[in-house]
Amino acid sequence: MDKVIVFDTTLRDGEQAAGAMLNMEEKLEIAKQLERLGVDVIEAGFPASSPGDFDAVRLLAKEVRGSSICALTHANAKAIDSAWDAVKVAKHPRIHVFLSTSDIHLAHQLKKNRDEVLALAVTMVKRAKSYTEDIEFSPMDASRTDPEFLRTIVQATIEAGATTVNIPDTVGYAIPEEFGKLIRNLFKKVSNIDQAVISVHCHNDLGLAVANSLEAVRNGARQVECTVNGIGERAGNASLEEIVMAIRTRSDLFHLTTRIDTTQIYRASRLVSEHTGFAVQPNKAIVGQNAFRHQSGIHQDGVIKRALTYEIMDPKDVGIPASSLVLGKLSGRHAFRERLAELGYVLTEEDLNRAFLAFKELADKKKEVTDRDIESLVAQEMRTVSETYHLDHIQVSCGDHSVPTATVRLVGPRGEGFADAALGTGPVDAVYKAINRIIGVPNRLTEFSVNSVTAGIDAMGEVLIRIESDGVTYTGRGSATDIIVASARAYMNALNRLLAAKKRS
Numbered sequence: 160m161d162k163v164i165v166f167d168t169t170l171r172d173g174e175q176a177a178g179a180m181l182n183m184e185e186k187l188e189i190a191k192q193l194e195r196l197g198v199d200v201i202e203a204g205f206p207a208s209s210p211g212d213f214d215a216v217r218l219l220a221k222e223v224r225g226s227s228i229c230a231l232t233h234a235n236a237k238a239i240d241s242a243w244d245a246v247k248v249a250k251h252p253r254i255h256v257f258l259s260t261s262d263i264h265l266a267h268q269l270k271k272n273r274d275e276v277l278a279l280a281v282t283m284v285k286r287a288k289s290y291t292e293d294i295e296f297s298p299m300d301a302s303r304t305d306p307e308f309l310r311t312i313v314q315a316t317i318e319a320g321a322t323t324v325n326i327p328d329t330v331g332y333a334i335p336e337e338f339g340k341l342i343r344n345l346f347k348k349v350s351n352i353d354q355a356v357i358s359v360h361c362h363n364d365l366g367l368a369v370a371n372s373l374e375a376v377r378n379g380a381r382q383v384e385c386t387v388n389g390i391g392e393r394a395g396n397a398s399l400e401e402i403v404m405a406i407r408t409r410s411d412l413f414h415l416t417t418r419i420d421t422t423q424i425y426r427a428s429r430l431v432s433e434h435t436g437f438a439v440q441p442n443k444a445i446v447g448q449n450a451f452r453h454q455s456g457i458h459q460d461g462v463i464k465r466a467l468t469y470e471i472m473d474p475k476d477v478g479i480p481a482s483s484l485v486l487g488k489l490s491g492r493h494a495f496r497e498r499l500a501e502l503g504y505v506l507t508e509e510d511l512n513r514a515f516l517a518f519k520e521l522a523d524k525k526k527e528v529t530d531r532d533i534e535s536l537v538a539q540e541m542r543t544v545s546e547t548y549h550l551d552h553i554q555v556s557c558g559d560h561s562v563p564t565a566t567v568r569l570v571g572p573r574g575e576g577f578a579d580a581a582l583g584t585g586p587v588d589a590v591y592k593a594i595n596r597i598i599g600v601p602n603r604l605t606e607f608s609v610n611s612v613t614a615g616i617d618a619m620g621e622v623l624i625r626i627e628s629d630g631v632t633y634t635g636r637g638s639a640t641d642i643i644v645a646s647a648r649a650y651m652n653a654l655n656r657l658l659a660a661k662k663r664s
């Protein structure tokens with residue numbers, strides 16, 4: 160069977176989503192999971208866009224060996240040089256050059272005519288090619304480009320050395336039938352098309368990113384650009400898990416395969432959600448919490464008798480933990496470690512010890528510790544690893560006749576202790592003010608939400624917040640059985656990310 164190349168751009172286009180910002184450690188952790196997932200190409204970033212992006216691409220190029228590492232660049236000599244500089248240490252480096260080709264972009268953004276754009280594309284692909292063999296070219300806004308000009312530029316860039324030509328539906332404007340035809344016509348009319356892989360990059364503005372990608376594949380495209388959970392600019396990109404599972408579930412129709420280990424999908428989805436702070440909607444295909452939940456009696460009865468009656472996919476195939484085994488106070492280290500392994504966590508001995516202590520503490524407060532509790536707990540432990548300031552102690556008093564008052568104690572970068580107290584309009588406000596008195600970095604809270612991890616009065620609460628400082632948004636998450644403590648942890652998480660970003664720049 161013919162293979163479709165899976166090109167993941169979670170760390171580039173996905174991270175471009177408003178408020179997604181990932182730090183280096185998070186990017187590396189996600190990249191490692193993408194490697195386990197079997198992604199063929201990881202687009203690691205846009206090195207010329209910022210020093211932080213440059214460093215992240217270089218780090219991933221060094222650390223990830225099982226997938227190609229791709230650096231994005233606009234069609235500019237300096238930017239291409241910088242892309243190569245960042246990605247050259249990779250085992251399989253790729254440079255991805257993009258340039259707008261639609262008349263509307265030419266007139267308003269580039270202020271160049273078609274001949275100038277064509278010449279520039281060829282020159283820049285040649286420049287990239289002088290560095291490495293694996294070159295991708297994207298005529299940006301291809302779906303709104305004059306079809307004849309698109310064919311000319313595809314032909315010319317393949318001739319100049321592009322080994323992959325990507326056709327982006329940059330603004331999410333295409334409709335499946337028409338997009339399929341666009342690809343089909345390229346195969347008909349571009350004479351050297353067999354010398355490159357044709358790729359597609361679809362956006363979801365009309366909710367059609369996956370449908371458009373699949374239609375392109377049916378018409379000859381052999382690379383799809385996608386992101387985990389479909390995150391990305393505006394309404395997002397085509398979702399990796401939906402494309403992969405559609406090709407697999409309907410192999411009778413596609414007769415195609417991918418290199419993806421689908422049992423790693425669920426873990427990848429959780430990790431991306433955790434690090435970007437973007438919750439997955441419950442009804443999201445493949446990875447939403449209701450995706451395999453049957454509510455109707457007739458359906459439940461059918462699934463129990465034979466899963467195939469109402470399930471077109473086996474949840475185990477996408478890595479959703481099969482057993483709902485619950486751990487408790489008496490569960491030992493061994494059982495805890497086993498459960499973590501089943502959930503897909505690979506922890507060092509030191510991290511395992513910390514997570515186990517946190518588990519014991521939780522099991523004291525909560526009778527049954529479920530998989531979701533464990534995920535939340537491990538995530539909370541991992542967040543504290545690279546902290547500048549650590550929340551050591553918090554005490555709050557509040558009520559309808561008293562002024563909410565909070566006392567906090569933080570441990571600083573050199574192990575020194577800081578304590579302070581503040582009044583607030585509510586307990587969370589008081590805690591945040593007390594923390595601000597110690598850390599003293601101006602910021603504004605823009606979003607605050609509390610979610611219960613599981614049902615029940617003893618459930619853990621997960622708090623998600625976003626703060627803004629100098630026009631940049633930082634996400635923070637925290638979990639605990641006490642929502643005030645969870646709120647304080649989320650704030651510390653966001654502040655630590657802010658401090659790390661400030662230190663880097």
Ligand SMILES: [Zn+2]
Nearest residue numbers: 172329360392
């Ligand atoms: Zn895009």
